[in-house]
Amino acid sequence: MTESQGSLSVRSAWRDVPPVQVRQFAALALDEVPALAHDILREIRAEYPALPVVLDESGEPMALIGIRRALEGFVQQIAAAEGGRPVYPLEVFQEFGRGEGLHGRSLDSLQAIYRLGVRLAWRRLAEIGQQIEIPPPAMYELAESGFEYLDGLVDQSVRGYAEAAARQAGERLRLQRKLMDLLLSERRGDPGAGAPADFGHASGSRSAAAGAPGARSALDERAARVGWQLxxxxxxxxxxxxxxxxxxxxxxxxxxxxxxxxxxxxxxxxxxxxxxxxxxxxxxxxxxxxxxxxxxxxxxxxxxxxxxxxxxxxxxxxxxxxxxxxxxxxxxxxxxxQPEELIEDLARRCLAPLAHCGPAHGRRLAETLLAWLETRGGAPEVAARLGVHPQTVRYRLRQIRELWGDEVDDPDRRFELELVLRARRLRGELGRVG
Missing domain, CATH: 3.30.70 (Alpha-Beta Plaits)
Incomplete structure (x- = not known):
């Protein structure tokens, strides 16, 4: 808020009003404040019946206190000879904003209530001005000052609203993290909790820990606190x-x-x-x-x-x-x-026959063996998969049989060979074909 917005904007016409008349206006207005505050609150509650009534420690409505203090602050500013910054009831209007934020409402209704209050207050102030014959141009300027004052009250409520929203968001994130920690750590540390056997499949069973009534109720409670439906x-x-x-x-x-x-x-x-x-x-x-x-x-x-x-x-x-x-x-x-050590140990045993082949030749034989295991076809099918001549494949397959013997006909050995060769292809150690 700028200096000009923060001060009472009484310009030439209001400054021309004699000081004694200004003091008379302020005195009459202050006398009206208690009754006017009650009238304004009554009209607001009639217009907005769902507006909650919040009482202070003495049992007085906070809204009534805020209206009264706002009116007093504005009238006191009118009475000041040289103007200056208006006195806003900060804590009351910030609390109004905080209340809207904490209850998940927007500030639109609160601002509408403020505008209604200003219109009602101005109606009475205009009557006082007419009663003591303050010139209309001065009253127009006073009305403008009243709406600038309203902007200041709204600003305080916005600050309270933002503070409540930030606090609420922070609390929600804290509770959400606690929910996630509980949800994700239920089976962590269980020696039997290795790779999930139902990877990629539906499972109707629940773990014993998560299914226990105590754990389940704790999860329900934390989920409810952040409004998360399990x-x-x-x-x-x-x-x-x-x-x-x-x-x-x-x-x-x-x-x-x-x-x-x-x-x-x-x-x-x-x-x-x-x-x-x-x-x-x-x-x-x-x-x-x-x-x-x-x-x-x-x-x-x-x-x-x-x-x-x-x-x-x-x-x-x-x-x-x-x-x-x-x-x-x-x-x-x-x-x-993922089980790198186990796969490497299996690879050392399964691919031992390639140990005495040169790196390039060993790689070609491994690629041919994998293509044969995957297709279980003859030389033409394997050759098409590798992009080489069938005769080349026949030569390599003869070498493979010489190196592994009958093992390449055993289903278990073929499965192990395909596992380790696929793993090497995934790591980029064998070419991708097909």
């Missing part, structure tokens, strides 16, 4: 910030989002609901990360583990980056690349 299924996402000060993605109502961690997390309710994937895709534009598989609510920690695993692979360059990918679309990579 869904049947969820998917948990882990995000990578595009920039340190990146604005939170507009994921929409219902999606829990925690931006306080280094890698933000989100819980998506009913992830398979119609329209949800498209809404998320638009909201996550510019972000990267991973969304775990849809799971029953009690298994949210499982979805989180898959999302974390996917993000680690993204950071290593083994999964596409620059987008938010869905784990269910990268099952092969997550299953084969």
């Amino acid at each position: 869904p049947e299924r969820v998917a948990v996402g882990v995000l990578l910030r595009p920039a340190r000060e990146a604005v939170a993605p507009a994921v929409g109502q219902g999606v829990l989002l925690d931006m306080e961690t280094e890698q933000p997390r989100m819980v998506v309710p009913d992830p398979e609901a119609a329209g949800r994937p498209e809404l998320l895709r638009r909201a996550m534009a510019g972000w990267s990360g991973a969304i775990g598989p849809p799971v029953p609510l009690a298994d949210a920690a499982k979805s989180l583990r898959w999302a974390q695993a996917a993000v680690r692979l993204m950071e290593r360059g083994l999964l596409p980056s620059g987008e938010v990918l869905h784990c269910t679309e990268h099952t092969e990579a997550l299953v084969l690349l």
